[in-house]
Amino acid sequence: MPKFLHTADWQMGRTYSRFDTEDSAALVEARYEAIERLAALATEHQCDAVLVAGDVFDAQTVSDRTIRRVFNATRNFEGPWVMLPGNHDAALAESVWMRAKRLGAVPANVHLALESGVTQLPEQGIAVLAAPLTQRHTYGDLTQPFDTTETPSGLLRIGLAHGSVQGVLPDDIDSTNPIAPDRTQSAKLDYLALGDWHGVREINERTWYSGTPEPERFRNNDAGYVLIVDIEEPGATPKVTRYETARYQWHQWRENLSVPSDLDELLNRMSQLPEASVLDVKLDGTLTLVGDQKLTDALSIAEARYRSVTCDRSGLQLEPTDEDIAALRADGYLGDVVQELRENQRANDEGDDAEVARDALAILAGLLKPKDPEVAK
Structure with a gap:
């Protein structure tokens, strides 16, 4: 035979x-x-x-x-x-x-x-x-x-x-x-x-x-x-x-995030990939500031665990909740800046100005985030 x-x-x-x-x-x-x-x-x-x-x-x-x-x-x-x-x-x-x-x-x-x-x-x-x-x-x-x-x-x-x-x-x-x-x-x-x-x-x-x-x-x-x-x-x-015979698995995901459970489901799937994975993710939709930080932390873990991870977040808008703003303790001038960045995102929707506003809002949130977990409670 x-x-x-x-x-x-x-x-x-x-x-x-x-x-x-x-x-x-x-x-x-x-x-x-x-x-x-x-x-x-x-x-x-x-x-x-x-x-x-x-x-x-x-x-x-x-x-x-x-x-x-x-x-x-x-x-x-x-x-x-x-x-x-x-x-x-x-x-x-x-x-x-x-x-x-x-x-x-x-x-x-x-x-x-x-x-x-x-x-x-x-x-x-x-x-x-x-x-x-x-x-x-x-x-x-x-x-x-x-x-x-x-x-x-x-x-x-x-x-x-x-x-x-x-x-x-x-x-x-x-x-x-x-x-x-x-x-x-x-x-x-x-x-x-x-x-x-x-x-x-x-x-x-x-x-x-x-x-x-x-x-x-x-x-x-x-x-x-x-x-x-x-x-x-x-x-x-x-x-x-x-x-x-494959050593690596290649995954390409295109996701729309509109509610917190969408992000949770995405991060759960990401955590279950085999280590020999090449992952390319493109996201659009909206995230709260808490959700944005969860995504950043999860991507940091994934980048260290998998062969390669790339994530295009240019289609995402940050939509801080009242709880997000309260947690930042951003009142007065800082509160005005946060509000202006939120409005710039909505006004431009897509394009460089929206991306700059989103990135600035994420950076500002990172700077204002309490370093001591007890302070945030």
Whole structure:
């Protein structure tokens, strides 16, 4: 029973400029660890081969060190690897793949499918029909030759391609590198291993996207897995099992706060995240001064606990309650200032003036807040 691991979209060499240096370095390192995990999985589950459906590298210009580290990370699986160029690492005349060869970085058990054709793995019972991208964007279906490509009888016919299955994926990514949705039928493939969509997605029982093994963006599309595929014999229905490989979970929340319970619910959810979380929060609505301080304290705790936490509070307005104002003991001139800042928020609603007024009100509240808890009682 041939068994293989299907993965794609490693995009090694990717950078995370929106994060600070420490977090960026950790997210980069997690991608190498993901390769090591999937290699260990392939060994543990006694896979016959590992198929990588494109975008091993994020760009043609990645460093030599990145190239060497990628191939070093595969060493935990000694069986054959078949790697396909995708749109980020297309098989140009001068490409990252040619540099890897010149560096002598490609292990003997790694097959680079740089040209259309068949990679035969007779000991594993598999024939891999490859459709590598030789430029970043194409407008013809590179898998069409599969229909007339012959393979030895008795070997599984496994297609390996990188692109967009037509009429299935969202329209905004459906224009280049097209793949016919019925290719497994027309080419009599036992399985079509695809890359380009970064989450696990079943197109039909023989056609799957594996997604990226380590999430790299805020998109809820089932990223962070690899697929192990069992096919008893040519023509048999594949058994596809997904295994989680993600180190970090990415969460993006967009919340409107209007009553105190909204904030309580948000902070409760935040406190229950796993430590290996990357969290991006954008808030709008209103908060009392007490609520604003609760949010600030909770974010401080979360920033120390999770991999990365960012919170956009520009859409929030501070609405001090009478109790807030009384607790500040802001009377006379200070009371007038607090009232003026409240009115500036309401008058401007959105924009820089509202943000300045809100920030000033938060700073003033922090300065006036009693330092001795007993004083506030």
